[in-house]
Amino acid sequence: MMEAALADLRDRIVAANAAKTPLRLRGGGSKDFHAEALIGDELDTCAHRGIVDYEPSELVVTARCGTPLAEIEDTLAQHGQFLPFEPPAFGEATTIGGAVAAGLSGPRRASAGAARDFVLGAHLVDANGELKRFGGQVMKNVAGFDASRLLCGSLGVLGLIAQVSLKVLPRPYDEITLRFDCDVKAALALFHRWRAQPLPVSATSWHDGVAAVRLSGSPSALRAARAVLGGSVLDTTQAPTWWLGLRNQTHDFFRRGDKPLWRLSIPATAPIGAFADGLIEWSGALRWLHSAAPAGEIRAIAEKLGGTAMLWRGACATTRFHPLAPANLELHRRLKREFDPNGIFNRGRLHPEL
Amino acid sequence: MNSRPAGSARDYSIMNPSVATAPRYDADARRFVLRQALSDVLPVQCLLTGAEETTPFECDGLSAFRQVPFAVALPETEAQVRDVLRACHDLKIPVVARGAGTGLSGGAMPHADGLVLSLAKLNRILELDPVACTARVEPGVRNLAVSEAAAPHGLYYAPDPSSQIACSIGGNVAENSGGVHCLKYGLTVHNVLGLRGYTIDGEAVTLGGAALDAPGLDLLALAIGSEGLLLVVTEVTLKLIPKPKIAQVVMASFDDVVKAGDAVAAIVAAGIIPAGLEMMDRKATAAVEPFVRAGYDLNAEAILLAESDGTLEEVADEIAEIERVLRAAGSTQCIVSQSEAERLKFWSGRKNAFPAAGRISPDYYCMDGTIPRKHLGRMLRAIEEMEKKYTLRCMNVFHAGDGNLHPLILFDAHEPGEWERADRFGADILELCVALGGTITGEHGVGVEKLGSMCVQFAPAEREAFFAIKRAFDADGLLNPGKAIPTLARCAEYGRMHVHAGALPFADLPRF
Structure with a gap:
């Protein structure tokens, strides 16, 4: 028996597939900007909500796609647990389905892992309205292809992610943030040195002449790490605000609208030149840049450094996502054709051709 | 870490592919054509066709399932891998990629009409970057060799399957291998940053890389644990982490x-x-x-x-x-x-x-299910009951932290009926894993061994989705055909029904 809200969604999908009319899957709508295009009739998933299963000792939470991210985080917090990949909430309405479909991760990504690393299972409603259960609720599971991780970051182009199971972890006992006044090159040098040592680093950033590092762990481990690292301690009200500002992009840096904002995902050790107008996360692997330079130029640099550049906010005559290599695009086309032959799901959202 | 039911080989013909669409002309003619095609792309020492040369490849760590391959290719370069795949694609010859052959589910068991593509000679560590904490390696590099090479820098590669002395990184990628430390440090999928490989048509693909994410669908996660059904990996970028003090x-x-x-x-x-x-x-x-x-x-x-x-x-x-x-x-x-x-x-x-199991029993059969931790005690009690039912002993070692069970069913392959009882005993354990909300394989893979149990865990719609993914990568079904995903016919033959987690209490599990 399918729950009523899910049955409604399924019926709309079946009808759209029969008529070959595109559907635009939408949770809280907080990531409408995170799209190549928004095409089709809106299919609001918010009514299919609620935590289905959560047992703290199993380290797994299972929730329907329309469940607000905040509801899940509050529930986990009551048991001293959290989502270690720190999914960004670009608005209060952000849903867990949207968070998984976007596959974005926050400041803890470089140490704890990405959204996809915590996906244990997912339910998919395909174009025929059939419900498919991939993965499960256990940590180790290699039965069948890892379709649930494939859905993470798929932006809904393969079908409706109706339910997800995510691995959760205990919250760290304690956290402190250290601050270092330095230029960007010195900051990267610090990040590189720390990376190769067993230190409880859980986030790093550099912006405007200040490098910040967050340490997470037991009080004794933090004391020991502090003695090694030096720097000055950011006070306990300032520090969480700083990291939350990066995670949810409420910091002023992300709000400036004068030039397009670019997101460069490149190897952490990639060299850096003039970066006065930028912000760095993930020990150097994520670099944000306001730039009016031609898109082709920025993308060429990112590629040369071994990564990709995405137009995050603002207008620019280019696609948002970094172009896919021809062989990868061909695999995308074939997967899309297999899962959604009529192209009804989020047409053009991930790629103009999908 | 082999189970050793040697000599208890059973009829493997039911495992034969229904995915493959290989034309079935005369075996000698096929061998001739394939040898011609491969001799153009491989040096003579890299192609084995005689029975005495190919027999060592007849099984992997699950020696109950054996098949002498049609031929074995041992390419020495990435270009040779590509050319072998192209040749096989043109001739519609099935290809079974093989690492060190230590797998425990028969994932590298050869195909009767196919080529075994051994990646053993691609065994170089191409680059080790102690600042980025990454290693770029070829698939034939042994798991432990990575940590040994990283040790002078105070780094190591976290996944440590019990076969880590021998097993290869390419095989780890194919199986999404775990180990005793994955509760804290993750599986292969959490420790691989990128890979390069070839699809069956010889097309090069790069998935992931040294950056922490890439645009598009996460094909990297899909490729890891795909048991050699989607592509052949020729290079892997691994994450290294600092050794704890x-x-x-x-x-x-x-x-x-x-x-x-x-x-x-x-x-x-x-x-x-x-x-x-x-x-x-x-x-x-x-x-x-x-x-x-x-x-x-x-x-x-x-x-x-x-x-x-x-x-x-x-x-x-x-x-x-x-x-x-x-x-x-x-x-x-x-x-x-x-x-x-x-x-x-x-x-x-x-x-x-x-x-030790091998020391106290002529043979043992190692299982690999995962269940929610809270059911560990219940599972042990149930296994005690099964021991009585099948009159076989079972010793239990569990990666308890992540609910991953390795019951070792002890039997003697030379006693008539014991292997069959062990096999049914194992299937019962796996069915209980599914009924308790778990899975039939935590880290060993499905291979040929657990095709039947896959029918219990997944409904036809889900299995069809797996075939859809397979078609997107390999329309002709030439890469490792007949493994990992059971066909409808295979499930009908297996005769057990799909169990939805928690839907059936253990006492009601169907028995045939």
């Missing part, structure tokens, strides 16, 4: 298996993620103790090994907390390792459990 282990005895299982849940509920959390039942400790003298409490119904690693301060805090939780959970004896030598001694029994 210190590790200590607590060895705790319990007078009841259910209490031991509950203690595992209690540790996690206390907010602790141990570096390793393993459980052995009395039959397992009794088997290993005379063999390794690890100092196990032979009066205990179960023992737990809980390891903490990190800085001196972290480990001191965590070990104290683990000990407190274990005592509160009813442990009758808790011993904390006081030196590295003692820590290794405590682990030696666990690490030698499989050879």
Whole structure:
């Protein structure tokens, strides 16, 4: 028996597939900007909500796609647990389905892992309205292809992610943030040195002449790490605000609208030149840049450094996502054709051709 | 870590592909054509076709399933891998990629009409970057060789499957291998940043890379654990992590298996993620103790090994907390390792459990299900019942921290009917795993071994989705055909129904 809200969604999908009319899957709508295009009739998933299963000792939470991210985080917090990949909430309405479909991760990504690393299972409603259960609720599971991780970051182009199971972890006992006044090159040098040592680093950033590092762990481990690292301690009200500002992009840096904002995902050790107008996360692997330079130029640099550049906010005559290599695009086309032959799901959202 | 039901080879023909669409012309003619095609792209020493040369490749670590391959290619370069794939694609010859051949589910069992593509000669560490903490390696590099090469920099590669001395990184990628430390450090999928490989038509694909994410669908995650059905990997970029300063282990005895299982849940509920959390039942400790003298409490119904690693301060805090939780959970004896030598001694029994099984029994059959931790005790009780039903002994070693079970069913392949009983015993365990909300394989893969159990875990719609993914990568079904995903016909033949997690209590599981 399918729950009523899910049955409604399924019926709309079946009808759209029969008529070959595109559907635009939408949770809280907080990531409408995170799209190549928004095409089709809106299919609001918010009514299919609620935590289905959560047992703290199993380290797994299972929730329907329309469940607000905040509801899940509050529930986990009551048991001293959290989502270690720190999914960004670009608005209060952000849903867990949207968070998984976007596959974005926050400041803890470089140490704890990405959204996809915590996906244990997912339910998919395909174009025929059939419900498919991939993965499960256990940590180790290699039965069948890892379709649930494939859905993470798929932006809904393969079908409706109706339910997800995510691995959760205990919250760290304690956290402190250290601050270092330095230029960007010195900051990267610090990040590189720390990376190769067993230190409880859980986030790093550099912006405007200040490098910040967050340490997470037991009080004794933090004391020991502090003695090694030096720097000055950011006070306990300032520090969480700083990291939350990066995670949810409420910091002023992300709000400036004068030039397009670019997101460069490149190897952490990639060299850096003039970066006065930028912000760095993930020990150097994520670099944000306001730039009016031609898109082709920025993308060429990112590629040369071994990564990709995405137009995050603002207008620019280019696609948002970094172009896919021809062989990868061909695999995308074939997967899309297999899962959604009529192209009804989020047409053009991930790629103009999908 | 082989199970050794040698000589108990059963009719493998039911495992034959229905995915492959290879034209079936005369075997000699096919061999001639393939040899012609491959001799253009491979040096003569890289192609084996005689029975005496190809027979060593007839099975992997699951030796109950054997098949002498049509031919074996051992390319020495990436370009040769590409050319071999192109040739096989043109001729519609099935290709079974093979790493070190240590897999336990028959994933590398050859195809009667196919080529075994061994990646063993691609065994170079191409680059080790101690600043980026990454290693770029060819697929034939041994798992342990990566950590050995990284050791001078204070780094290591975290996934440590029990076969790590021999198993290859390419095989680890194919199986999404785990190990004893994955609760804290993750599986292969969490420790691979990128890979390069070829689809069956010889098209090069790069998935992921040295950056932490890439645009588009996560084909990297899809490729890892795909058991050689989607592409052949020729290069892997691995994440290396700093070696912890210190590790200590607590060895705790319990007078009841259910209490031991509950203690595992209690540790996690206390907010602790141990570096390793393993459980052995009395039959397992009794088997290993005379063999390794690890100092196990032979009066205990179960023992737990809980390891903490990190800085001196972290480990001191965590070990104290683990000990407190274990005592509160009813442990009758808790011993904390006081030196590295003692820590290794405590682990030696666990690490030698499989050879110990081989010592006390002519053959053993290693299972690999995963269940929610809270059901560990219940599963052990059920296995006791199954021992009576099948009149076979089973010793249990569990990666308890992540609910991953390795029951070792002891049998004698030379006794008529014992292998068949062991096989059914194993299938029962896996069905119970599914019924308890778990899975039929935690880290060994489906291969040919668990095709039947796949029918229990997945409904036809889900299996069709797996075939859809397969078609997107390999429309002709030439890469490792007949493995990992059972066809409808195969499931009909298996005759057991799809069990939805929790839908059927154990007592009602269908038996045939």
